Amino acid sequence: xxxxxxxxxxxxxxxxxxxxxxxxxxxxxxxxxxxxxxxxxxxxxxxxxxxxxxxxxxxxxxxxxxxxxxxxxxxxxxxxxxxxxxxxxxxxxxxxxxxxxxxxxxxxxxxxxxxxxxxxxxxxxxxxxxxxxxxxxxxxxxxxxxxxxxxxxxxxxxxxxxxxxxxxxxxxxxxxxxxxxxxxxxxxxxxxxxxxxxxxxxxxxxxxxxxxxxxxxxxxxxxxxxxxxxxxxxxxxxxxxxxxxxxxxxxxxxxxxxxxxxxxxxxxxxxxxxxxxxxxxxxxxxxxxxxxxxxxxxxxxxxxxxxxxxxxxxxxxxxxxxxxxxxxxxxxxxxxxxxxxxxxxxxxxxxxxxxxxxxxxxxxxxxxxxxxxxxxxxxxxxxxxxxxxxxxxxxxxxxxxxxxxxxxxxxxxxxxxxxxxxxxxxxxxxxxxxxxxxxxx
Numbered sequence: 001x002x003x004x005x006x007x008x009x010x011x012x013x014x015x016x017x018x019x020x021x022x023x024x025x026x027x028x029x030x031x032x033x034x035x036x037x038x039x040x041x042x043x044x045x046x047x048x049x050x051x052x053x054x055x056x057x058x059x060x061x062x063x064x065x066x067x068x069x070x071x072x073x074x075x076x077x078x079x080x081x082x083x084x085x086x087x088x089x090x091x092x093x094x095x096x097x098x099x100x101x102x103x104x105x106x107x108x109x110x111x112x113x114x115x116x117x118x119x120x121x122x123x124x125x126x127x128x129x130x131x132x133x134x135x136x137x138x139x140x141x142x143x144x145x146x147x148x149x150x151x152x153x154x155x156x157x158x159x160x161x162x163x164x165x166x167x168x169x170x171x172x173x174x175x176x177x178x179x180x181x182x183x184x185x186x187x188x189x190x191x192x193x194x195x196x197x198x199x200x201x202x203x204x205x206x207x208x209x210x211x212x213x214x215x216x217x218x219x220x221x222x223x224x225x226x227x228x229x230x231x232x233x234x235x236x237x238x239x240x241x242x243x244x245x246x247x248x249x250x251x252x253x254x255x256x257x258x259x260x261x262x263x264x265x266x267x268x269x270x271x272x273x274x275x276x277x278x279x280x281x282x283x284x285x286x287x288x289x290x291x292x293x294x295x296x297x298x299x300x301x302x303x304x305x306x307x308x309x310x311x312x313x314x315x316x317x318x319x320x321x322x323x324x325x326x327x328x329x330x331x332x333x334x335x336x337x338x339x340x341x342x343x344x345x346x347x348x349x350x351x352x353x354x355x356x357x358x359x360x361x362x363x364x365x366x367x368x369x370x371x372x373x374x375x376x377x378x379x380x381x382x383x384x385x386x387x388x389x390x391x392x393x394x395x396x397x398x399x400x401x402x403x404x405x406x407x408x409x410x411x412x413x414x415x416x417x418x419x420x421x422x423x424x425x426x427x428x429x430x431x432x433x434x435x436x437x438x439x440x441x
Contacts, residue, residue, distance in 0.1 A: 053079075110193035114181075118142045118156060118189070130193040132171045143191065156181060156191075166196070176200040205377075212378035216260055216393070220253035263394040266324060267377070270401035281314035281432055282322055284347050284355070290323060292345055295330045302339040308346030313355070313433045315426060317406045325402035328395040329359045329422045337363030337419075353428040362419035371412050375400040399424070406430055 053075075101122075104111045110127030112120060119142050123135050131147050138146055144153050147169075155165045164180035176197045182190040227250040231243065238246075288310045295305050315322060333343045343361045350356040366374070370381045378393040396410075403410055407427050414420035 108194075110191075112143060112191035112193075114143060114189040114191055116187035118144055120146075121188075127191070127193055130169075130172075130175075130177055130195060132169070152179065155179070164194075166200075209377055212393070213260075213264070216378070217257060220257045223253045224250045260394070263398060267394055267398050267401065270321070270398065270405065279316055280319060282317060282319045283314050284312070285310040287315070287319075287322060287326065288345065288347060291326050291330045294327050295334055295343060295345065298331055298334045299343075303334060303337055304340075304342040306342065306344045308344070310347045311349075311355075313431060315355070315406075316430050316432060321402040321405060325399045326357055326424065328399050329357075329424065332395055332422070333359045333361040333363065333420070337361045341419075350425050353431070354426050355431050356423050356425045358421060358423040360419065360421040365416040365418050365420055366412075366414040367416050368414075371414060374412060375410065 101124075104124045105126075107124065107126060110124060110130040112123040112127045112131070112133070115121055120133070120135070120139055122139070123131075123133055127133060128135060131143075133143075133146060144156060147153075149167060149169065151165060152167055155161075161181040161183070164178040167177045167179055169175060169177060174197070175195065176199075178194045178196045180192050182192060184190060227246045231238070231246055235243070288307065292305065292307045295303075299305060330343075330345060337343055341362050343359065345359055346357075348356045348358060366381055370379075373379045374381075375396045377397045380393055400410055403424055407430060409425050411423040411425060412420065413423075
């Protein structure tokens with residue numbers, strides 16, 4: 001039996017006892033009056049407690065419960081416990097939601113919560129950046145009204161979300177996004193966005209690389225195959241001079257393929273990210289002499305090659321990688337400088353105590369728009385001139401990766417028709433100077 005029934009039973013017993021006493025001593029009229037007064041007081045008490053409860057219900061959440069009287073004390077205590085439990089649950093849910101939002105904000109991918117009508121309920125900062133959204137303004141609006149891309153609108157309305165949609169947003173030219181919808185809950189959706197711009201560029205580079213390698217190998221192979229067929233079909237009719245000529249041309253093309261394959265293997269080793277096989281002291285003067293000899297051999301006396309005296313000291317690094325990088329800079333200068341031109345090779349003092357290796361020529365020069373792309377694999381300013389010069393299109397890519405492995409940078413300055421200067425700058429930590437000698441007086 002609840003507290004209200006016990007209190008009501010007690011009031012009835014008291015009222016009946018009072019009415020009986022009033023009947024015995026004062027008469028039936030007073031008995032009725034006493035009974036009415038007691039019942040009125042009982043009703044007023046409960047109305048007062050109910051009014052206090054109603055006033056509390058209209059207060060903000062967290063307002064303390066008023067103290068109750070009689071059976072209402074238990075009711076208020078029960079409500080207080082329920083309110084405390086509800087507040088604890090709200091706090092836990094709020095904490096969990098806040099943690100979810102912090103975790104979602106930390107994700108590298110964009111997250112948008114959509115309702116059944118594709119309206120935005122919440123999104124993280126990455127999604128705002130990817131999709132051009134503003135949560136403070138766009139919440140409650142259908143995402144299709146804000147991201148007006150026909151491919152995206154067709155994708156989200158089609159309901160086939162097994163595969164992501166690759167999108168090139170008009171708002172973000174040059175960016176590639178992978179969008180995918182994940183269903184959850186009661187007709188709710190998660191719209192996930194991932195920036196795959198770099199992956200897309202790498203895929204394009206891979207396709208271009210395969211196409212370029214195939215093309216670069218196909219041309220000399222075709223020449224060699226053609227010469228061999230000519231020799232096989234008409235060897236008895238050909239003179240010794242013709243045979244010698246064809247074999248010489250075939251050998252040149254075979255050597256061209258060999259250089260290409262060697263450059264590809266070198267570039268692959270540099271791009272692998274593995275550390276250099278050996279770290280040694282590479283003498284400035286010795287390295288300069290090697291690349292200068294290569295320049296003279298490649299030039300065959302067609303250019304004026306000026307070699308500045310090298311300073312005392314050494315570079316810390318891989319001799320083979322440094323030799324390949326600096327040798328490519330020198331050979332490029334020889335190939336792209338017309339006969340009679342001048343090439344200057346020198347070591348110079350660099351900034352912050354480092355050193356710089358520079359190759360300066362007065363050759364054909366390079367237009368400014370080509371300079372940022374010169375270190376890309378197979379990038380050629382003039383394809384016909386590059387092939388005539390015997391280059392593989394990988395030289396500056398090898399230079400860039402070899403210098404990067406030695407914390408060095410490549411600087412290029414050039415003017416069309418006036419020549420170019422390529423400078424490899426090495427930091428102080430890669431330089432070893434000879435110890436200073438002193439004379440005792």
